Amino acid sequence: MMTKKYADATILVHQGRDRDPATGASAIPIYQASTYHHTDGVPGEYDYSRCGNPSRDQVEEAIALLEGGVRGFACASGMAAIGSALSLLKAGDHLIAPEDLYGGSYRYLTQILPTQGIEVTFVNTAELAQIKAALRSNTRGIFLETPSNPLFNITDLRAVAALAREHKLLTFLDNTFMTPLLQHTLDLGIDVAIHSATKFLGGHSDLLAGLVTTADEGLARQLKTFQNSFGAVLGPFDCFLLARGIKTLKLRLEAGQRNAGLLAERLAEHPAVSRVYYPGLADFPGRERHLSQACGAGAVLSFELRDATRVKPLLARVQLPIIAPSLGGVETILTHCWSMSHAAMPADLKTRLGIGPGLLRISAGIEDVEDLWEDLAAGLAAD
Numbered sequence: 544m545m546t547k548k549y550a551d552a553t554i555l556v557h558q559g560r561d562r563d564p565a566t567g568a569s570a571i572p573i574y575q576a577s578t579y580h581h582t583d584g585v586p587g588e589y590d591y592s593r594c595g596n597p598s599r600d601q602v603e604e605a606i607a608l609l610e611g612g613v614r615g616f617a618c619a620s621g622m623a624a625i626g627s628a629l630s631l632l633k634a635g636d637h638l639i640a641p642e643d644l645y646g647g648s649y650r651y652l653t654q655i656l657p658t659q660g661i662e663v664t665f666v667n668t669a670e671l672a673q674i675k676a677a678l679r680s681n682t683r684g685i686f687l688e689t690p691s692n693p694l695f696n697i698t699d700l701r702a703v704a705a706l707a708r709e710h711k712l713l714t715f716l717d718n719t720f721m722t723p724l725l726q727h728t729l730d731l732g733i734d735v736a737i738h739s740a741t742k743f744l745g746g747h748s749d750l751l752a753g754l755v756t757t758a759d760e761g762l763a764r765q766l767k768t769f770q771n772s773f774g775a776v777l778g779p780f781d782c783f784l785l786a787r788g789i790k791t792l793k794l795r796l797e798a799g800q801r802n803a804g805l806l807a808e809r810l811a812e813h814p815a816v817s818r819v820y821y822p823g824l825a826d827f828p829g830r831e832r833h834l835s836q837a838c839g840a841g842a843v844l845s846f847e848l849r850d851a852t853r854v855k856p857l858l859a860r861v862q863l864p865i866i867a868p869s870l871g872g873v874e875t876i877l878t879h880c881w882s883m884s885h886a887a888m889p890a891d892l893k894t895r896l897g898i899g900p901g902l903l904r905i906s907a908g909i910e911d912v913e914d915l916w917e918d919l920a921a922g923l924a925a926d
């Protein structure tokens with residue numbers, strides 16, 4: 544691992560290891576091997592790939608360096624990362640979670656955790672009072688997502704971390720939207736940082752991956768035991784793709800963020816749009832809180848159409864964005880939250896939260912922003 548503390552832009556490129564120690568090759572090879580020769584019957588640094596693999600070590604060290612953790616864990620997907628992090632809870636524990644969160648996480652928290660004897664209470668985590676009111680004697684953790692997905696509610700991370708310390712609770716943050724570049728989870732006092740690296744970290748919509756890291760040695764040991772026991776590790780080829788994606792994160796994210804800012808401003812003035820959710824907008828309610836804990840608004844925004852019947856023609860007309868449930872790619876991604884990213888959430892809950900059928904999410908890619916706007920404006924035009 545690197546010993547000097549470099550700036551993020553440098554860590555992204557060089558990561559913990561940036562060339563093959565065996566040959567000097569400019570990239571860590573894809574160590575496509577399940578096991579390792581035990582010379583004279585004695586294991587070397589590596590003995591079996593579920594326990595460790597040099598291609599995986601590269602991305603695990605990278606996420607630890609970027610978030611300030613003691614060690615990182617690369618998982619087969621973002622959901623595997625969330626499941627791994629939540630393995631720190633045990634039967635009888637109670638978890639507090641945000642009510643508007645990634646649809647897959649909602650499914651995991653409502654359908655899987657309860658079968659393992661872990662109860663979950665959903666609150667608006669942007670309101671500290673609601674978290675306090677949900678505390679029970681068996682509460683063991685608080686799961687967070689900020690900005691929330693897709694409504695961009697902003698949770699005060701420092702305040703929740705302080706409350707958690709007071710009550711000896713574990714805090715988890717799904718930092719997928721911000722990446723470690725815009726929001727330093729562990730510095731803000733959160734115990735466990737989680738990323739769907741499928742999104743910005745990978746950055747090219749060509750792999751599924753998840754990353755977890757923590758600054759606590761004890762938690763890291765437990766996570767390592769879980770990773771080795773459960774085995775949902777990221778394969779060597781995907782580690783290579785992820786390491787390659789991470790190298791350009793800063794350039795991609797800055798370009799996407801610039802485009803998102805411009806699209807948000809123009810959408811906010813468009814007659815077909817009733818509301819834009821983006822912390823980069825001057826009048827966005829959570830803006831100040833968000834910018835007190837993150838150094839940018841990110842490349843994702845949501846907007847509500849005045850007339851939900853215009854979603855269909857919009858999706859039929861736009862040419863550039865891929866219409867899909869994902870984000871964080873070099874290409875612009877347009878998501879209909881109701882039917883895609885939040886399909887796993889019951890309709891009445893979506894309606895109560897404000898995730899209506901007219902809500903769309905844009906993950907701004909790195910294309911030319913005028914081309915993007917022209918395309919979007921044509922899609923929004925009345926017949």
Ligand SMILES: *Cc1c(COP(=O)(O)O)cnc(C)c1O
Pocket residue numbers: 620621622623645647648688692717719720739740741742751752753870
């Ligand atoms: C995509 C996503 C996940 C799940 O990640 P996968 O890699 O698809 O398993 C979790 N949280 C957020 C915020 C996401 O956007």
